[in-house]
Amino acid sequence: GESVGLHLPTLSVQEGDNSIINCAYSNSASDYFIWYKQESGKGPQFIIDIRSNMDKRQGQRVTVLLNKTVKHLSLQIAATQPGDSAVYFCAENGGGFKTIFGAGTRLFVKA
Amino acid sequence: KAGVTQTPRYLIKTRGQQVTLSCSPISGHRSVSWYQQTPGQGLQFLFEYFSETQRNKGNFPGRFSGRQFSNSRSEMNVSTLELGDSALYLCASSLDRSQPQHFGDGTRLSIL
Numbered sequence: 001g002e003s004v005g006l007h008l009p010t011l012s013v014q015e016g017d018n019s020i021i022n023c024a025y026s027n028s029a030s031d032y033f034i035w036y037k038q039e040s041g042k043g044p045q046f047i048i049d050i051r052s053n054m055d056k057r058q059g060q061r062v063t064v065l066l067n068k069t070v071k072h073l074s075l076q077i078a079a080t081q082p083g084d085s086a087v088y089f090c091a092e093n094g095g096g097f098k099t100i101f102g103a104g105t106r107l108f109v110k111a
Numbered sequence: 112k113a114g115v116t117q118t119p120r121y122l123i124k125t126r127g128q129q130v131t132l133s134c135s136p137i138s139g140h141r142s143v144s145w146y147q148q149t150p151g152q153g154l155q156f157l158f159e160y161f162s163e164t165q166r167n168k169g170n171f172p173g174r175f176s177g178r179q180f181s182n183s184r185s186e187m188n189v190s191t192l193e194l195g196d197s198a199l200y201l202c203a204s205s206l207d208r209s210q211p212q213h214f215g216d217g218t219r220l221s222i223l
Contacts, residue, residue: 032209043115043201043214044154051209089154093209098167099144101154 012108019077021105023090028071030094035064035075038104039086047075047088077107085109113138115215117202123221129190132218136183136204143185144212145177148199157200160185161207189220197222 013019025033031052036044048059050066050073057064063076073090087104094100116135124130136143145157156169160179177187183204189196199219203212 034211036214041216043203043216046211046213049211098156098159098169099212100156101146103153 009103010106010108012110013080015080015082015109015111017080019075019080019084019107019109021075021077021088021090021107023073023075023102025071025073025090025092025102027092027094027100028068030092032093033064033066033073034091034093034099035062035073036089036091036101037084037086038089044089080107080109082109082111115202115204115213117200117215117218119218120216121219121221123223124192125223126192126194128192129188130192130220131186131188132200132202132220134185134187134202134204134215136185136202137213140204140206140213141183142205142207142210142212143179143183144203144205145185145187146201146203147171148201148217149197154201157187192222194222196220 034049035047037047038044048062048064050057050064055066061078065074077084087106089104090102091099118133142161144159147155147157157171158168158177159166163179174190179185199217201214201217203214205212
Protein backbone atom coordinates (compact mmCIF):
# COMPACT_ATOMS: atom_id res chain seq x y z
CA GLY A 1 0.00 0.00 0.00
CA GLU A 2 0.97 3.62 -0.02
CA SER A 3 3.47 4.70 2.55
CA VAL A 4 5.93 7.42 3.23
CA GLY A 5 8.74 6.60 5.59
CA LEU A 6 11.74 8.26 7.10
CA HIS A 7 15.13 6.65 7.41
CA LEU A 8 16.03 8.14 10.80
CA PRO A 9 13.72 8.95 13.68
CA THR A 10 16.15 11.46 15.24
CA LEU A 11 18.94 13.65 13.95
CA SER A 12 21.35 15.66 16.05
CA VAL A 13 23.49 18.38 14.45
CA GLN A 14 25.78 21.13 15.60
CA GLU A 15 24.58 24.70 15.22
CA GLY A 16 25.90 26.10 11.96
CA ASP A 17 26.21 22.72 10.27
CA ASN A 18 24.00 21.58 7.41
CA SER A 19 21.19 19.09 8.12
CA ILE A 20 19.87 16.46 5.77
CA ILE A 21 16.60 14.70 6.48
CA ASN A 22 15.67 11.79 4.26
CA CYS A 23 12.39 10.26 3.25
CA ALA A 24 11.37 7.26 1.16
CA TYR A 25 8.02 6.93 -0.53
CA SER A 26 6.45 3.92 -2.16
CA ASN A 27 3.76 5.29 -4.48
CA SER A 28 5.36 5.90 -7.85
CA ALA A 29 2.20 7.73 -8.92
CA SER A 30 2.73 10.49 -6.33
CA ASP A 31 3.22 13.78 -8.07
CA TYR A 32 3.45 16.30 -5.27
CA PHE A 33 5.66 16.25 -2.19
CA ILE A 34 5.78 18.53 0.79
CA TRP A 35 7.99 19.05 3.83
CA TYR A 36 6.51 20.28 7.08
CA LYS A 37 8.03 21.39 10.36
CA GLN A 38 6.19 20.87 13.62
CA GLU A 39 7.19 22.54 16.84
CA SER A 40 5.89 21.48 20.21
CA GLY A 41 2.31 22.53 20.79
CA LYS A 42 1.76 23.71 17.24
CA GLY A 43 0.42 22.34 14.01
CA PRO A 44 2.72 21.40 11.13
CA GLN A 45 4.11 24.36 9.26
CA PHE A 46 4.68 24.25 5.51
CA ILE A 47 8.37 24.55 4.59
CA ILE A 48 8.75 23.72 0.93
CA ASP A 49 7.16 21.60 -1.76
CA ILE A 50 8.19 20.03 -5.03
CA ARG A 51 6.32 18.55 -7.95
CA SER A 52 7.31 15.38 -9.71
CA ASN A 53 8.47 17.21 -12.82
CA MET A 54 11.31 18.74 -10.81
CA ASP A 55 14.42 17.28 -9.20
CA LYS A 56 15.36 20.15 -6.95
CA ARG A 57 13.82 23.20 -5.43
CA GLN A 58 15.38 25.80 -3.21
CA GLY A 59 13.92 28.07 -0.60
CA GLN A 60 15.40 30.22 2.08
CA ARG A 61 18.12 28.02 3.69
CA VAL A 62 16.24 24.90 2.59
CA THR A 63 16.52 22.69 -0.44
CA VAL A 64 14.37 19.73 -1.37
CA LEU A 65 15.72 17.02 -3.65
CA LEU A 66 13.54 14.47 -5.38
CA ASN A 67 14.89 11.27 -6.86
CA LYS A 68 12.03 9.53 -8.62
CA THR A 69 14.21 6.62 -9.73
CA VAL A 70 14.67 5.41 -6.17
CA LYS A 71 11.59 7.15 -4.76
CA HIS A 72 13.56 9.25 -2.35
CA LEU A 73 13.04 12.74 -1.02
CA SER A 74 15.39 14.80 1.10
CA LEU A 75 15.33 18.11 2.90
CA GLN A 76 18.56 20.01 3.33
CA ILE A 77 18.79 22.83 5.86
CA ALA A 78 21.79 25.08 5.53
CA ALA A 79 23.51 26.60 8.56
CA THR A 80 21.17 24.92 11.02
CA GLN A 81 20.01 27.13 13.86
CA PRO A 82 18.53 26.33 17.28
CA GLY A 83 15.18 27.52 15.97
CA ASP A 84 15.25 24.68 13.47
CA SER A 85 14.83 22.15 16.27
CA ALA A 86 11.51 20.44 15.59
CA VAL A 87 9.95 17.36 14.05
CA TYR A 88 10.07 17.29 10.27
CA PHE A 89 7.54 15.41 8.18
CA CYS A 90 7.62 14.55 4.55
CA ALA A 91 4.29 14.07 2.85
CA GLU A 92 3.09 12.93 -0.53
CA ASN A 93 -0.02 13.47 -2.56
CA GLY A 94 -0.44 10.39 -4.64
CA GLY A 95 -3.69 11.01 -6.34
CA GLY A 96 -7.09 11.37 -4.86
CA PHE A 97 -7.52 14.11 -2.33
CA LYS A 98 -5.50 13.01 0.64
CA THR A 99 -1.98 13.62 1.79
CA ILE A 100 0.03 10.81 3.32
CA PHE A 101 2.54 11.75 5.98
CA GLY A 102 5.71 10.03 7.00
CA ALA A 103 6.48 9.13 10.59
CA GLY A 104 8.60 12.23 11.21
CA THR A 105 12.22 12.96 12.12
CA ARG A 106 13.11 14.88 15.23
CA LEU A 107 15.93 17.34 14.63
CA PHE A 108 18.05 18.42 17.60
CA VAL A 109 20.37 21.36 17.15
CA LYS A 110 23.26 21.55 19.59
CA ALA A 111 24.56 24.99 20.47
CA LYS B 112 -4.29 37.01 6.42
CA ALA B 113 -5.59 34.96 9.33
CA GLY B 114 -4.43 31.36 9.54
CA VAL B 115 -6.43 28.24 10.14
CA THR B 116 -8.35 28.47 13.38
CA GLN B 117 -9.42 25.45 15.37
CA THR B 118 -11.70 25.46 18.37
CA PRO B 119 -11.61 24.45 21.09
CA ARG B 120 -7.87 24.04 21.76
CA TYR B 121 -8.39 21.52 24.54
CA LEU B 122 -11.25 19.22 25.35
CA ILE B 123 -11.82 16.54 27.97
CA LYS B 124 -14.55 13.99 27.49
CA THR B 125 -15.52 10.63 28.92
CA ARG B 126 -16.06 7.37 27.13
CA GLY B 127 -19.34 7.10 25.31
CA GLN B 128 -19.79 10.83 24.84
CA GLN B 129 -19.67 12.58 21.51
CA VAL B 130 -17.67 15.62 20.47
CA THR B 131 -17.70 18.24 17.72
CA LEU B 132 -14.57 20.08 16.66
CA SER B 133 -14.55 23.18 14.52
CA CYS B 134 -12.18 24.51 11.88
CA SER B 135 -12.15 27.84 10.08
CA PRO B 136 -9.90 27.71 7.02
CA ILE B 137 -7.81 30.47 5.53
CA SER B 138 -9.99 32.87 3.59
CA GLY B 139 -10.36 31.68 0.02
CA HIS B 140 -9.36 28.09 0.74
CA ARG B 141 -12.09 25.67 -0.20
CA SER B 142 -10.32 22.41 0.64
CA VAL B 143 -10.31 21.36 4.27
CA SER B 144 -8.68 18.17 5.54
CA TRP B 145 -8.70 16.61 8.98
CA TYR B 146 -5.97 14.52 10.57
CA GLN B 147 -5.54 12.62 13.79
CA GLN B 148 -2.09 12.78 15.36
CA THR B 149 -0.95 10.36 18.04
CA PRO B 150 2.56 9.43 19.23
CA GLY B 151 2.12 5.86 18.07
CA GLN B 152 0.44 6.36 14.69
CA GLY B 153 1.70 9.74 13.60
CA LEU B 154 -0.47 11.86 11.32
CA GLN B 155 -3.40 9.87 9.99
CA PHE B 156 -5.71 11.25 7.34
CA LEU B 157 -9.38 11.36 8.34
CA PHE B 158 -11.21 13.06 5.45
CA GLU B 159 -11.09 15.93 3.00
CA TYR B 160 -13.85 18.30 1.95
CA PHE B 161 -14.10 20.65 -0.96
CA SER B 162 -17.10 22.87 -1.64
CA GLU B 163 -19.18 20.99 0.94
CA THR B 164 -18.42 17.59 -0.61
CA GLN B 165 -16.33 14.87 0.97
CA ARG B 166 -13.83 13.85 -1.67
CA ASN B 167 -11.81 11.29 0.25
CA LYS B 168 -11.92 9.42 3.50
CA GLY B 169 -9.26 7.65 5.51
CA ASN B 170 -9.48 4.31 7.29
CA PHE B 171 -11.41 5.35 10.34
CA PRO B 172 -14.65 3.88 11.70
CA GLY B 173 -17.99 5.45 10.96
CA ARG B 174 -17.98 7.09 14.39
CA PHE B 175 -15.81 9.74 12.77
CA SER B 176 -17.71 12.08 10.51
CA GLY B 177 -17.41 15.55 9.16
CA ARG B 178 -19.06 18.23 7.15
CA GLN B 179 -18.27 21.46 5.44
CA PHE B 180 -20.43 24.53 5.23
CA SER B 181 -20.95 26.93 2.35
CA ASN B 182 -18.43 29.35 3.87
CA SER B 183 -15.84 26.50 3.86
CA ARG B 184 -15.82 26.19 7.63
CA SER B 185 -15.73 22.57 8.66
CA GLU B 186 -16.65 20.45 11.63
CA MET B 187 -15.77 16.94 12.57
CA ASN B 188 -17.76 14.80 14.94
CA VAL B 189 -16.75 11.74 16.88
CA SER B 190 -19.52 9.72 18.50
CA THR B 191 -19.33 7.08 21.21
CA LEU B 192 -15.87 8.17 22.25
CA GLU B 193 -13.28 5.55 23.15
CA LEU B 194 -10.08 5.90 25.12
CA GLY B 195 -8.11 5.39 21.93
CA ASP B 196 -9.62 8.52 20.43
CA SER B 197 -7.40 10.63 22.65
CA ALA B 198 -5.26 12.56 20.20
CA LEU B 199 -4.43 15.88 18.63
CA TYR B 200 -6.91 16.58 15.84
CA LEU B 201 -5.53 18.82 13.14
CA CYS B 202 -7.32 20.69 10.43
CA ALA B 203 -5.59 21.93 7.29
CA SER B 204 -6.81 24.08 4.45
CA SER B 205 -5.55 24.64 0.94
CA LEU B 206 -6.67 26.14 -2.33
CA ASP B 207 -6.97 22.65 -3.80
CA ARG B 208 -5.12 19.43 -4.36
CA SER B 209 -1.41 19.78 -5.11
CA GLN B 210 -1.30 23.03 -3.21
CA PRO B 211 0.35 23.44 0.18
CA GLN B 212 -1.84 22.67 3.14
CA HIS B 213 -1.81 25.09 6.02
CA PHE B 214 -2.50 23.69 9.45
CA GLY B 215 -4.17 24.97 12.54
CA ASP B 216 -2.67 24.27 15.94
CA GLY B 217 -5.16 21.51 16.59
CA THR B 218 -7.61 20.44 19.23
CA ARG B 219 -6.17 18.26 21.98
CA LEU B 220 -8.86 15.73 22.88
CA SER B 221 -8.48 13.68 26.03
CA ILE B 222 -10.84 10.83 26.84
CA LEU B 223 -11.17 9.78 30.47
